[in-house]
Amino acid sequence: MPEGKIIKALSGFYYVKSNDKIIQCRGRGVFRKHNITPLVGDNVVFTAENDREGYIMEIKERDNELVRPPIANVDQAILIFSAKDPEFSPNLLDRFLVIIESNHIEPIIVITKIDLTNDEELQNIKRYAEIYQKIGYEVLLTSSITGDGLEAIYPYLKNKISVVAGQSGVGKSSLLNALHSDLKLETKAISKHLGRGRHTTRHVELIEIGDGLVADTPGFSSLDFIDIESDELTYYFPEMKERFADCKFRGCLHDKEPKCAIKEAVENGEIEQFRYNHYLMFLKEILQRKPRY
Incomplete structure (x- = not known):
């Protein structure tokens, strides 16, 4: 039977890329029976009666998986945080880092919207960047509007499966649009009433950017340490x-x-x-x- 990789999950369908074709598949009933959910990034075995539709028969062993966003076999996580609008949150960044570290995934910190900062705010962001760099993390300062720092991202994408994650409204979709002008992903302004971003990405999908695959994911604003014990x-x-x-x-x-x-x-x-x-x-x-x- 043919094999492929799930590149999108939407409304109960799994879109499997095999060679140069994309097959719309459903999961076998046995997956539901055993509470197994196929994830974007899964390497799968499938069967298809034609070149458009099929069924996923087997999910290969995963290297890793994330719960929120739901994705498997990730090489690295690009954590997007804005310098402003919404305000940079070290607390939320550290939550993301703990979750990513616990899944043995390499994190890269990208701080967007530096064009919105004044001199004092930018210096504060640079101070945080230096702190995280000293710890050992890669930190990039960028602007999707001016293009500052974007070229520095491409080398990190090469031959990697990257998950892009971060709080709603930090500019994930804007950043991906800037990296790949043909994407035209939906973006929305920050809600002034709520003080946070509106969700613009509603599903997980792997997108070819540069020489790698990047997952755009739904934004979220909280993380729980469900699988982490105190001594870990x-x-x-x-x-x-x-x-x-x-x-x-x-x-x-x-x-x-x-x-x-x-x-x-x-x-x-x-x-x-x-x-x-x-x-x-x-x-x-x-x-x-x-x-x-």
């Missing part, structure tokens, strides 16, 4: 992970324990206070999470 959280803060072995007590959560290397690094300015504060906030959420049965 440290590993998803790189600057804490590298100091974890220096803590006096095994299984240190870097909260109330004495002689904690992480807390000492915060006091010495080696770890940013805001990052540690976010860690404590996320840890509290995980500890207060209702147990799953």
Whole structure:
């Protein structure tokens, strides 16, 4: 049977690209029975009576998967955050980074709309960019309007499957339109009443941009640490992970324990206070999470 990759999921149909053809497929009933949902990015085996319609018969083993946005086999996540309108949120960025790190996906931070900032605001954004770069993350400052920084994105896309994710209204679709002028993805202005973006992307789809595949995804504004345990959280803060072995007590959560290397690094300015504060906030959420049965 032929094999291919799901490049779009919409209204119960899965569009499978095999060679140069795209076949509209449905999933087998056994998937629903076993609570399995095919995802964009899945490598699948399918059967087709013609060159237009078919059924997905098997889903190949996944390298990784995300819940929100629902996508599999991602090489890297391009996290889009705006410098302004909506305001840059380090807290939300750190939430994204933890989720991406926990799925062993390489994150790239892209800050858009730098054209909207004044000198003071731009310097503040650059300060955050330097902090995240020092931790080890790639950070790019861009504008879809002026084109600043866009050329620097293309090398990261080459031969990769990238998921583009971020808060609603930060300019994900505008950025993709700027990178690929033929896309003409729908964009909308920020809601002044709500103070956040309106959803313009309603499904996940892999799009050919540069020499890679990029997934445009529905925007969202919150993330839950459903599959992360309290003793794992440290590993998803790189600057804490590298100091974890220096803590006096095994299984240190870097909260109330004495002689904690992480807390000492915060006091010495080696770890940013805001990052540690976010860690404590996320840890509290995980500890207060209702147990799953």
